[in-house]
Amino acid sequence: MGKWWSLIFIIIPFLFIISVILKLKTHFDILLIDGDIPDTIVNSADLISWIFGGIMSLLGFITLFVAFSYENRLLVASKIKQQILRPFALSLEEIISSISEYKTYASRDFLLNFIYWIFLIVSSISILSWGLIIGFYTDYNVGLNGDFDFYILFNDITYLIWLTLSFLLIAITILLNLIRHNKDPIEKGYLMTEQEISDIDSILKKNNDIQELLFKISPTIEIVKNPTAKHELNIYFPIKLINLRFVMLVYNSKSNVSLRVFGVLKELNKIGDSFFHILTDDLNLQEFQIDDKAIGEIKYYNKENKLIGLVKIQSEKDPNSITFNAIRKMDVKLITEDRDYQDIENIEHEILDFTSK
Incomplete structure (x- = not known):
């Protein structure tokens, strides 16, 4: 009306x-x-x-x-x-x-x-x-x-x-x-x-292929060596979409979770802008047991904690950094039981954080 x-x-x-x-x-x-x-x-x-x-x-x-x-x-x-x-x-x-x-x-x-x-x-x-x-x-x-x-x-x-x-x-x-x-x-x-158009919740209400979109705009995780013995852990989103809820899991060569990055994006200054955030500049790489063969996945959720996207990531290493990039999307039906959303459950404010498990 x-x-x-x-x-x-x-x-x-x-x-x-x-x-x-x-x-x-x-x-x-x-x-x-x-x-x-x-x-x-x-x-x-x-x-x-x-x-x-x-x-x-x-x-x-x-x-x-x-x-x-x-x-x-x-x-x-x-x-x-x-x-x-x-x-x-x-x-x-x-x-x-x-x-x-x-x-x-x-x-x-x-x-x-x-x-x-x-x-x-x-x-x-x-x-x-x-x-x-x-x-x-x-x-x-x-x-x-x-x-x-x-x-x-x-x-x-x-x-x-x-x-x-x-x-x-x-x-x-x-x-x-x-x-x-x-x-x-x-x-x-x-x-x-x-x-x-920059809101995941609104996009989900339209005729869409959310898995293809999430795969192509997936963030990049980078571990950069500092002048000190510690490392910087940062995350970069080529496009920031509000209400993007994700959990990124990095596995070492023994298939154990060595790094977990999770977050909810809520704030948007300008449509189509990228977003860069330093999670920490005091990361002990040995403590997290991240090696050259590390792989991982990114899980995307809607506000009801339902899995809406699954992306595989792979590491690329050079002398001063390790970068994790999305390499392909995966069918969400491959995940039959999932509790990883607990890191972001009921969170209604912007947050980006990480743990070692």
Whole structure:
């Protein structure tokens, strides 16, 4: 209802004229004129009709031109959204670029909103004034009582034209309202907002391949040697998505968990930004028993602690660092029993932490 309340301004004049036409004259006697219509009313009615006719012709052309221009923008935005939610053919760099493009195409525009309100007001006045003017000429007399003559037939045709124009103006108003609220031209509902396209919970509600998306935006864990004997442990997200809940497990050559990194992302400064965080700069590598053959996995969860993504990671070592990168996605059905979500269970604030088990 919040998106449609403005249509009241155009519906009320339409219903008012319809009420008069339907012979509810006992409440609208003031609108009836006995005898011939005075020339001043005829001239004023003609002037009003010509003025609003000219305004509506110009405004209608501009409105439809702008509407179709924005409709094309929404079409592009919808296609970009589909690519982001199902990024089979996209690389990580293309996903980042697509999010930036989506922000541009899906942003709501002041100009369209301004044109909508101008069109709504002018259309409401036109429906009311044209209805009243026709009523003055026809005495609101239509063939609803079974009577028929050429005069009544002319009145009926006149009101039919008014009804057609009124429905057309209402339809264009509805179309503009849908466009200004970013109606998705391809799928049901409305386009996702900038915030929603960066929110895992919102993405899960759409038609998506969440496992493919999570695999391509998976974070990188890096252990870097400090000038001292200790090491720095950091994590890097190429794209930060809010409500991302994960547990990363690193196994040593004996298949024992040597490092567990877990977190919940909640804060977002800018759509499409990357995120870097130092977990510690005082890591004792021997204590965690991380060796050259270490492998691991990243488990992603929704807010109900259901596993929604599983990614395998592998280590790459150079003289000064060990880096863990995602190498492939795995079927979540491979995990039949899982309790690793306990590290992030019921956490509703941003947290990034690690343990040795």
